[in-house]
Amino acid sequence: MNGPTHGRPVRPVRNAPHHRTLRTAAALATAAALAGLAACGQQPAKDPAQQAAPAPTTRFTENGVTVTLSVSDWRSSKGTLTAVFTPEKPGFHLYSTALPATGVEGVGRPTAVAVAGSLKPDGELATAAEARPISLPGVDAPVPVYPDGPVTATLPVRADGTGAATVLLGYASCSTREGCTIPVADRPVRLRVTGDGPVFDAP
Incomplete structure (x- = not known):
């Protein structure tokens, strides 16, 4: 049962x-x-994030803006150069990379990243933010600027052999209330391209 x-x-x-x-x-x-x-x-197998070496990085502050540079995704002698432009004060903006070298009617300076020496560009400079036109007193044409705050720009690069290289940076920061800081043009940052990739010189 x-x-x-x-x-x-x-x-x-x-x-x-x-x-x-x-x-x-x-x-x-x-x-x-x-x-x-x-x-x-x-x-x-290990986690790829544990295997990756930290990206070479350096920074400096000049004329009201802190610039942080890094090189990432370095493979087969190619990688991405990233520049983050951060105004020191709130309410300040940077100008578009498409701005002419002398600005619009003399107003503003473009946000610029270029390379020379054993490091060459391998594509176009791009930014994460979108520029918007603003009207300024005494300027007939609109001036393209990024939103207030940091701007991240990226440039694909490749090695042209090994040896000395230079990153050249340009920018200007402005505020509608406090005016503009002194523009920076062709500000050099030195680095070396080795067999393992780029290495920034000590600041």
Whole structure:
């Protein structure tokens, strides 16, 4: 008669030794596989983020703006040069990379990133922010500027051999209330291109 087993001793499971045998075999197989990898000089795969070396970085502050430079994704002698332009005071903006070198009717200076020496451009300069035109007193044409705050610019680059290289930077920051800082043009940052990639000189 089938029914509850309350008050009755529980019978041992007859196939328990069989389950223990399977677990033991699986553990032995895993250990053997790891031992085989070690014997062949192989190691379990690591997280790519743990393998990547930190990107070379440097920074400076001049005329109201802090510029942070880095080179990332360096593979097959190519990578990405990133420049982050951060005005020191709130309410200040930078000008578009498309601005003429002398500004619009003499007003403003373009945000610029260029390379020379053993580092060459491998594409066009791009920014994460979109420029917008503003009207300024005494200027007939609209002036393209980025929103107030930091601007990130990226330039694809490639190595042209090894040796000395230079990043040349230009910018000007302005505020509708406080006016403009002194423009910066062709401000050099030195670095070296090695067999392992670019390395910035000590500031």
